[in-house]
Amino acid sequence: MNPMPKNLELLEANNLTITFGGLSALKNVSFQIHNNGEILSLIGPNGAGKTTLLNILSGFLKTNEGSVVYKGEDITRLDPFSIAYRGLLRTFQHISLFPNLTVLQNVLTGFHCKTKGGVFGAILNTKFFRKEEEGIRTNAHEILNKLDMEKQKDVLAGGLSYGDQRKLGIAIALAGGPELLLLDEPVSGMNPDESKRMMDIIRSLKASGVTILLVEHDMKVVMGISDRIIVLNQGEKIAEGTPQEICQSEDVIRVYLGDTSFVMSEQTETYTYEGL
Secondary structure (H helix, E strand, C coil): CCCCCCCCCCEEEEEEEEEECCEEEEEEEEEEECCCCCEEEEECCCCCCHHHHHHHHCCCCCCCEEEEEECCEECCCCCHHHHHHCCEEECCCCCCCCCCCEHHHHHHHCCCCCCCCHHHHHHHCCHHHHHHHHHHHHHHHHHHHHCCCHHHCCCEHHHCCHHHHHHHHHHHHHHCCCCEEEEECCCCCCCHHHHHHHHHHHHHHHHCCCEEEEECCCHHHHHHHCCEEEEEECCEEEEEECHHHHHCCHHHHHHHHCCCCEEEECCCCEEEECCC
């Protein structure tokens, strides 16, 4: 990856607007993701436009208006493969795996956007192809170790628990070498212990230099790991700030949090969502 100027934002979303059948899914949404490694969470009620926004950033949807600038380059009209090649990758709300392939084989598929050996290299089994293949396998094992899944490398993906399938989805995305990783509800359907382990994984990814944009409904997770939070409602951005600022926002409480509240522990500097 080519280094980018320190004063340049990693990603800029400028006035993103998209309509479906005359209904606005997003209305002039703008924000920035800083070039210093952070976890930025995106929250809001169902139908607020969160997944639509991820689809636009990753190239699966095209805006009616506005632009997406990644590392100084306008990527608004690029296809998903080209965006992934540049280091912006994502997971999906609904798990997308190859159930009849092993865990290791699934991770290997994630390297496809970075390989250079090509079809002819594979057919001719060239020295370059063999060396590249060896490096890819080494990296795949490193990713599985990072996610504590190395012991499951030969297990069919379809036989994994729900939580491990979500971890495998992240492993596949990591194979693409993301600088910015979009996570769509990574703890959805998980029990509390699985959610805790996923939070540890996300923190470790940040520590390794991966910047994360997180869409999540579990407020314990959001308040526990976010550096900043953006709140959407009916396709519009209604708030942006630190966890403390968001939990004190009257607009956020009114449209999303209801009568529940957050309490900050001075000893642990963590947030507890009293409604959970």
